[in-house]
Amino acid sequence: MYDTTRTESAVSQQDIKISARNVQVYYGDKHALKDVNVDIQDKTVTAFIGPSGCGKSTFLRCINRMNDTIDIASVKGEIRLDGEDIYDRRVDPVQLRAKVGMVFQKPNPFPKSIYDNVAYGPRIHGLSRNKAELDEIVEKSLRGAALWNEVKDRLAEPGTGLSGGQQQRLCIARAVATAPEVLLMDEPCSALDPIATGQVEELIDQLREQFSVVIVTHSMQQAARVSQKTAFFHLGNLVEYGATDDIFTKPQDSRTEAYISGRIG
Amino acid sequence: MTDMPLPQTGRAGARTKGSLLQADSRTRRRNAAEKRFRAYGVTAIAIAILALVFLLTTIIRDGASAFRQTYLSIPVTLDAEILDPQGNRDVAEMSRVLTLGYGRVLDAALDRSIGSLELNIPGLSEGDVDGIVSREASAQLRQRVLNDPELVGQTVELNVLVNGRIDGYFKGRVTMASAERDSNVSPQQLLLADALAERGLLVTRFNREFITNPDASDQRPEAAGIGVAIIGSVYMMLVVLFLAVPIGVAASIYLEEFAPKNRITDIIEVNISNLAAVPSIVFGILGLAVFINFAGLPQSAPIVGGLVLTLMTLPTIIIATRAALKAVPPSIRDAALGVGASKMQSVFHHVLPLAMPGILTGTIIGLAQALGETAPLLLIGMVAFVREYPGGPPEGLFDPASALPVQVYNWTQRSDPAFVERASGAIIVLLIFLLCMNLLAVYLRRRFERRW
Numbered sequence: 001m002y003d004t005t006r007t008e009s010a011v012s013q014q015d016i017k018i019s020a021r022n023v024q025v026y027y028g029d030k031h032a033l034k035d036v037n038v039d040i041q042d043k044t045v046t047a048f049i050g051p052s053g054c055g056k057s058t059f060l061r062c063i064n065r066m067n068d069t070i071d072i073a074s075v076k077g078e079i080r081l082d083g084e085d086i087y088d089r090r091v092d093p094v095q096l097r098a099k100v101g102m103v104f105q106k107p108n109p110f111p112k113s114i115y116d117n118v119a120y121g122p123r124i125h126g127l128s129r130n131k132a133e134l135d136e137i138v139e140k141s142l143r144g145a146a147l148w149n150e151v152k153d154r155l156a157e158p159g160t161g162l163s164g165g166q167q168q169r170l171c172i173a174r175a176v177a178t179a180p181e182v183l184l185m186d187e188p189c190s191a192l193d194p195i196a197t198g199q200v201e202e203l204i205d206q207l208r209e210q211f212s213v214v215i216v217t218h219s220m221q222q223a224a225r226v227s228q229k230t231a232f233f234h235l236g237n238l239v240e241y242g243a244t245d246d247i248f249t250k251p252q253d254s255r256t257e258a259y260i261s262g263r264i265g
Numbered sequence: 266m267t268d269m270p271l272p273q274t275g276r277a278g279a280r281t282k283g284s285l286l287q288a289d290s291r292t293r294r295r296n297a298a299e300k301r302f303r304a305y306g307v308t309a310i311a312i313a314i315l316a317l318v319f320l321l322t323t324i325i326r327d328g329a330s331a332f333r334q335t336y337l338s339i340p341v342t343l344d345a346e347i348l349d350p351q352g353n354r355d356v357a358e359m360s361r362v363l364t365l366g367y368g369r370v371l372d373a374a375l376d377r378s379i380g381s382l383e384l385n386i387p388g389l390s391e392g393d394v395d396g397i398v399s400r401e402a403s404a405q406l407r408q409r410v411l412n413d414p415e416l417v418g419q420t421v422e423l424n425v426l427v428n429g430r431i432d433g434y435f436k437g438r439v440t441m442a443s444a445e446r447d448s449n450v451s452p453q454q455l456l457l458a459d460a461l462a463e464r465g466l467l468v469t470r471f472n473r474e475f476i477t478n479p480d481a482s483d484q485r486p487e488a489a490g491i492g493v494a495i496i497g498s499v500y501m502m503l504v505v506l507f508l509a510v511p512i513g514v515a516a517s518i519y520l521e522e523f524a525p526k527n528r529i530t531d532i533i534e535v536n537i538s539n540l541a542a543v544p545s546i547v548f549g550i551l552g553l554a555v556f557i558n559f560a561g562l563p564q565s566a567p568i569v570g571g572l573v574l575t576l577m578t579l580p581t582i583i584i585a586t587r588a589a590l591k592a593v594p595p596s597i598r599d600a601a602l603g604v605g606a607s608k609m610q611s612v613f614h615h616v617l618p619l620a621m622p623g624i625l626t627g628t629i630i631g632l633a634q635a636l637g638e639t640a641p642l643l644l645i646g647m648v649a650f651v652r653e654y655p656g657g658p659p660e661g662l663f664d665p666a667s668a669l670p671v672q673v674y675n676w677t678q679r680s681d682p683a684f685v686e687r688a689s690g691a692i693i694v695l696l697i698f699l700l701c702m703n704l705l706a707v708y709l710r711r712r713f714e715r716r717w
């Protein structure tokens with residue numbers, strides 16, 4: 001398994017966006033993530049799959065240090081973003097999160113207008129000098145999230161009044177608006193119906209042109225549809241990581257095979 | 266009660282196939298249980314409403330008359346000989362003339378006016394005639410003349426307070442029969458009062474002085490007012506508002522959003538809950554020991570009352586604020602942090618606005634509690650008899666004052682039944698204040714509640 005990772009990283013050394021080495025996560029005494037090593041490439045969709053409770057979200061939350069907000073969580077090991085250790089003492093997690101955006105499992109728009117939802121990030125990070133620029137960012141982000149045409153006439157209406165799929169795309173637009181370099185998505189479609197899921201998946205494919213996208217999903221079909229790379233987690237271990245096609249057609253590890261053929265899950 | 270499985274009747278697991286049109290015995294029993302439960306609820310609410318209605322009607326019946334007062338309008342010749350012996354209208358000189366002198370002026374005026382009416386009331390003595398006006402009347406007249414010395418020498422038409430018993434006669438508290446037995450009033454005086462009322466000289470009108478006057482001594486219930494008590498209560502509320510609200514809200518935000526969850530914060534949390542349950546009189550003892558004996562703040566001062574009430578209100582505000590903060594879904598915090606907001610930004614931009622209605626309601630409930638609190642104030646000397654209005658804030662916070670609930674307590678201790686009316690009147694004012702605060706809480710709640 002370690003070999004796979006190494007050969008992968010050797011191929012596209014300069015394109016590596018995130019590299020994790022020996023990452024351990026503990027929730028109190030519980031060892032939730034064991035010795036994870038992975039290199040995530042830029043401008044690629046990487047899918048994390050695995051049975052529920054195996055640590056996919058935990059690892060995802062390590063990448064933007066959202067685990068810092070959980071008192072009992074402690075992270076060991078090293079995660080580098082563009083070669084810089086994000087757990088270095090000098091790193092401000094707030095600054096990191098502006099670079100590494102996140103979309104959550106349940107759509108969680110702010111109880112504010114659609115416009116303000118998208119404009120919030122740019123505002124607090126000072127990405128615009130005036131209203132016109134901000135308007136432009138909002139429009140670009142909403143277009144980027146394939147939502148513009150649906151909401152352009154009601155930007156002042158509450159974001160929470162949208163349908164579930166629209167809300168999730170609004171959250172994506174909100175994440176995109178801060179111009180991140182990496183976009184983390186934790187089961188972004190699990191609360192959505194198939195049509196909305198289709199829209200979001202299409203969107204993810206477009207987002208790949210600008211960002212490195214990491215998506216957690218419990219649906220193997222979804223991983224196969226949207227991702228180029230797939231990592232399989234099991235009981236806190238990263239069992240196998242490689243090109244999505246390889247993982248699904250010729251898995252190396254028996255546990256991966258068991259999972260994708262539906263025997264564990 | 267309702268979700269407990271009822272004992273199965275008949276064969277276990279077997280469900281007799283019955284018609285849907287007829288409720289089976291199990292359904293009937295469940296429906297009966299539900300009906301009973303509803304009946305309990307309705308009874309409880311009915312009892313509560315009855316108690317409330319009874320309370321309010323008693324208070325209003327006893328207290329509404331405090332807002333009306335009987336006055337005697339008579340022409341008074343302000344005799345310069347008596348009131349300004351030097352004849353130079355110098356206020357300093359004139360203030361040497363005590364209330365006694367003004368009493369003589371009033372008595373003369375009374376005797377003259379009533380004598381001129383040629384009433385034929387057998388057994389009416391001159392003392393009876395002089396006694397129908399309040400003992401406070403001469404003091405009020407003196408105050409008025411000292412404020413405006415030019416009045417001396419003139420004859421002015423005055424509305425003077427009548428004695429509390431006469432006032433009580435017009436409010437139905439005093440009757441001929443009770444006057445027979447009462448050393449403070451005679452039936453002749455009541456007859457005189459009737460005759461004066463017939464001629465339109467005795468009038469009962471709205472009693473503005475009840476709201477503005479300070480307290481009065483035992484013999485003068487007719488002059489007693491809640492002016493000083495209202496000022497004292499308002500000052501204390503200001504102290505609580507400016508201390509308890511910022512401290513309480515800041516402490517809650519820190520504890521809820523920033524503080525690490527460890528042993529120390531656990532202990533603090535338990536202690537805050539305990540403090541909320543500490544009897545208020547204990548806070549009074551604390552205030553006495555710390556603010557008066559140790560810090561040397563003056564007794565009876567609204568600042569001390571306010572500080573004690575602040576301590577008492579803090580736990581209420583903290584608990585309400587923390588509950589409001591807890592009720593904000595964590596996903597909102599995640600969302601804010603996820604786009605790179607700092608902890609502080611996520612709290613102040615997103616969490617606080619959502620928690621605002623709850624915080625405001627909790628705060629106002631805390632303030633309302635503080636407004637009605639009596640026990641701790643007794644211990645720090647707010648029960649003193651205060652006739653002087655405290656000065657304007659902030660210095661006035663250190664002047665002696667009373668407080669509305671303490672004034673109520675104080676008046677209920679006095680023997681003259683006229684003070685019962687005053688106490689009930691003060692309760693009405695207190696209830697109106699509380700009602701206003703609750704309405705404000707409802708209004709703010711509506712105003713800040715997000716409609717999405």
Ligand SMILES: Nc1ncnc2c1ncn2[C@@H]1O[C@H](COP(=O)(O)OP(=O)(O)O)[C@@H](O)[C@H]1O
Nearest residue numbers: 027030032051052053054055056057058059070
């Ligand atoms: N906040 C937390 N506190 C304690 N344990 C947690 C917490 N979050 C997750 N865990 C535990 O860590 C393990 C991995 O969880 P998670 O990463 O959410 O799994 P996944 O997203 O793959 O379903 C689970 O066993 C879970 O119980």
Ligand SMILES: [Mg+2]
Nearest residue numbers: 056057058186
């Ligand atoms: Mg998860």
